[in-house]
Amino acid sequence: MSIKVVVLGGSGYVGGELLRILVNHPDVTITAAGSVHYAGEYVHRVHPNLKGVLDLKFSGEDPLKLGAGADVIFCALPHGSSLKVVPKLMDMGVRIVDMSADFRLTNAESYKTWYGYEHPYPDLLKKFVYGLPELHREQIRGSRYIAAPGCMAAAAILALAPIAKGMDIEGPIVVDAKIGSSGAGGKPSLATHFSERFGVVRPYKPVGHRHTGEIEQEIKFVSGKDYGVAMSAHAVNMVRGILSTSHVFTKTDAAAVWKALRSFYISEPFIRFIRDKAGLYRYPDPKIVIGSNFADIGFEVDPHLNRLVMLSAIDNLIKGAAGSAVQSMNLSLGLNEKAGLGMAALHPV
Amino acid sequence: MSIKVVVLGGSGYVGGELLRILVNHPDVTITAAGSVHYAGEYVHRVHPNLKGVLDLKFSGEDPLKLGAGADVIFCALPHGSSLKVVPKLMDMGVRIVDMSADFRLTNAESYKTWYGYEHPYPDLLKKFVYGLPELHREQIRGSRYIAAPGCMAAAAILALAPIAKGMDIEGPIVVDAKIGSSGAGGKPSLATHFSERFGVVRPYKPVGHRHTGEIEQEIKFVSGKDYGVAMSAHAVNMVRGILSTSHVFTKTDAAAVWKALRSFYISEPFIRFIRDKAGLYRYPDPKIVIGSNFADIGFEVDPHLNRLVMLSAIDNLIKGAAGSAVQSMNLSLGLNEKAGLGMAALHPV
Amino acid sequence: MSIKVVVLGGSGYVGGELLRILVNHPDVTITAAGSVHYAGEYVHRVHPNLKGVLDLKFSGEDPLKLGAGADVIFCALPHGSSLKVVPKLMDMGVRIVDMSADFRLTNAESYKTWYGYEHPYPDLLKKFVYGLPELHREQIRGSRYIAAPGCMAAAAILALAPIAKGMDIEGPIVVDAKIGSSGAGGKPSLATHFSERFGVVRPYKPVGHRHTGEIEQEIKFVSGKDYGVAMSAHAVNMVRGILSTSHVFTKTDAAAVWKALRSFYISEPFIRFIRDKAGLYRYPDPKIVIGSNFADIGFEVDPHLNRLVMLSAIDNLIKGAAGSAVQSMNLSLGLNEKAGLGMAALHPV
């Protein structure tokens, strides 16, 4: 019997990616895609790639009504909007995968620090599990409420968790991230106007990136330590993908890093280690993961200054959002963890 | 029981795309990927997207040996090389899908005109069917030998066939094509050097494009008429995709064009009509098909000069090569025509 | 003594390009850059490339006031707005270079056909000369009122004028144009949203492009014949540049085309012929003109169908707008025609 799934906020880029993945998921039926703005319009008006693939119109119905008959709700509403809808959905008993930041941080205080507001439901935060299966698989299996990770956070955490767990790091960890335009969503502005955005390397958030809180939280979760994360985010000339470069100061060598990675990631279905002496793709590169749920992880040891450079590449809309979300749903429902996520990346593209 | 498939020339871009599609094909097992140059190396060294997806090394074995136990051979060798291998493979009785131009033209004379050589096996040409299911479905079903279409040709033919069949065209048909870099293959040169290739609109073949012969052949096949095709090909700033703009002079109107398209393409699984009064994607655009097997077709009627502009967009490596090839294999083997080809395009990307 | 110049509509892309060229013009002083929207802000807030180059704030003053002390006014207002301002400026006796379409067509009827409105000042149209020095140098020298050409029109006209003048063309001329995003101006919309615009080959105006009227007008000007122009315009993945591909049906050969080009363009300072048997840039390509005032022209003869393919490449904001405008100003004022326009294109870029 097919699982009934609703996607709220179906007209955004994350919503569209959820629909694209779910329409080919063997165990799932999409029963509704919510969008107040596009209510009544065909999904493919907004997501033209789904023409001939998903025959559905956006629904402008109240989220609670949409959720009534659903087994799982993906809530891809903007940050802040989830806060208003999710608590009510929880009362209905439906499984929830929330794509916003509203339930990612376990500590209500952190919302003041990173998002500048008082979280209205500190108690609910404990009911959510952070939807990164590589760190929280067992918790996700036992949970009905999942907060999908931030895309920048997912990229950094997957590279840093094994290191933070296994090694002693000196001083702050520098995370220098490069991301494509889709991370900024689908709403036009001067900053995303093609003539202004093409060819940039724009340091759009050199300090104060809100995903810092998530990264510090998860690094503490695996290591027990309060490592500081010094993050800078740059917009680069592409639509999809993140490369996260983490500069970690620690005395180590390649063998030790390999050991840390391998012991942390045992038979993970969506983690690949990329570190080759030959060939073109010696390190992770977003180009090679676009369209797939893989997180590629690599590294290099710098003997000059006891530095370890950790590199990770993901598709921000898949492993950084919709893919991790579906993977978490699969775990929560006891399905094959890889179901619906078998697509390989395109190359070249 | 799974069908055993071999891909010769597996290290090229078309070979890689065949492997990517076939690895997720439900009825198929890839038994070998041939490459003399990369013999013994992992496939993912060359096609890094397949790491963790296809666990296989390239084989440098003789094609005939590789073909011995196979049910189907995809021959993705360079133009000219197929000529040497395919006739021998035919003797072995294996099903063949040839990706080169060597068996696409039914008339041996045309090889002199468009490729500048005397075809050595004019008799074999008749045994091959042109692998565009939308025009040759029944022949493909009954055939063991398929010549996959040229990418530029496929794009133009799919837009023009319904028109050529249904309408009277005056004078030559102008085909103005725009293509990404992957159509030029994987071999580096000054022309493909990133610093020189980035940002170009390079008219690399303003006259004399060899796919012209295919287009004229197929238009004659559907219409019975000897329409002349005046083609120009431009390289543009992207890796995948073709937009083909055909300028056709004929007295017509939108209703008549719709009728021609709809009567020609009845429930085709991979043809989409793109013509919208609203929204962003009012006409075909390669951006929207990349990664899928769709051919998007649209048009506009120009009352100014009795012109009909036919537009078509495909992913050159999929509908223009590997996708049409697998679709043809499915038909030839009596499988579900869509098997392995269900992937939706990415958006945005 | 320096010539006092005012740029109205200085905050648009054409306005910015005028400022960039004029600030380095040896004979000119920019006395004001008008912008109601950005009044009081530094020019470099909008045109960040001019920081440290032009120390000026936008003025929100009435155009007539700005024009009072000026020798020359460049009117880079949107189409339709020029109509309201230019007649009043003409009364003041100031020299005017209008960048809009409002005074380009000599025949008032054509405004109905191509722009859908009744031109309110048919008499003024005769006072303007079409600002393409290669066709109208002597008229420009004798005129105080110049209508700078449309960018797509300039590209097509420069390629077609010598052919139309010297040869007999059969049937309509097909103009298939490819343009960067800057041609669409600086105002954000969904169509120009980076994630949606990146990587496109978007047939945004397959029929009915308004520059068609200009092209037909100028071709008639040089040839005396009413050739029909069948134009389609495509947006491609770059910011600047136009490649115009014109498909002309005529019996000719390379020698005759060379002769037509050379006799039409005798020692033109900004026309280059690009047609090389070797090397990478065998035909015009916008990549090679970006940042310069050159129009590159090339061709190929197609013996298959008596077709001549004319190719031209320009920087849409320079030769297609600000550069031709300054060149025309230089002529009108009796200055060195090349003054301020000596910048070479960048390569590679």
Next chain:
Amino acid sequence: MSIKVVVLGGSGYVGGELLRILVNHPDVTITAAGSVHYAGEYVHRVHPNLKGVLDLKFSGEDPLKLGAGADVIFCALPHGSSLKVVPKLMDMGVRIVDMSADFRLTNAESYKTWYGYEHPYPDLLKKFVYGLPELHREQIRGSRYIAAPGCMAAAAILALAPIAKGMDIEGPIVVDAKIGSSGAGGKPSLATHFSERFGVVRPYKPVGHRHTGEIEQEIKFVSGKDYGVAMSAHAVNMVRGILSTSHVFTKTDAAAVWKALRSFYISEPFIRFIRDKAGLYRYPDPKIVIGSNFADIGFEVDPHLNRLVMLSAIDNLIKGAAGSAVQSMNLSLGLNEKAGLGMAALHPV
């Protein structure tokens, strides 16, 4: 009287950029452009942007012969080749601006560390001055031998020098650099093949980048301290430009950083400070300097971890190579420092 200038290695990207700048330099005549490989061919075959701008053929003559009559020689030969030519040119008494790394490091030991070879002329190193006018103006004025800086080094040094001089920095300085393809030169390879290079964020040198030595040297020059530099270099999806992000750990605030910048850079002609609360270009971005000799510098203070993020953007071929070289030549010859360098960047592009 015009200064006679020769460019050795004129067919490379740096050589081409030198020619482009020098051809418009008011005080200079280019007497020869050397290239063994392209000897006898027009310069515009290789640098097509110079067609109609520079009427010159490459000379295959011996560098010493070319240098005989020259006042200044720009030596844009590959690293290692300069070593063989420069000492002989020095004997001739000609002024030299060397573009390679062969004479940039003042300490011969450093060549072993960063370039892996024993420098054969340790004595000559002292005769060269590091060609970054912002740090060495007076030395350059008094010198005949200039070593132009490395592009990545120039970007980082210009951002870090004022900070290193004025503040106490804890631990290593992390330099995370993003660069376009032109930095890799004009020679095709698989790594620069368009289909493989397009859309990458490729960490091509996560550790061990050779410009590290230069940066540490110059930071010591201004600060007297042995700060360690931990550098990682990434190739991004563009042709020109560098963004250098430096993560510096120090207790400071914006006012102190402004003071450090302003006192270090007093009326520098090619340094711009970019830090705006509003508008689109709030921080440096290579998009805004391409084509100009500007170095844009900005910063942000991160109170979270006592971090100062220093940002700088340059055109790698201009301020990072040919522009700084011409600026240095101007100083060495007593010319106007800005001569030939007045070009503004293009926007948008």
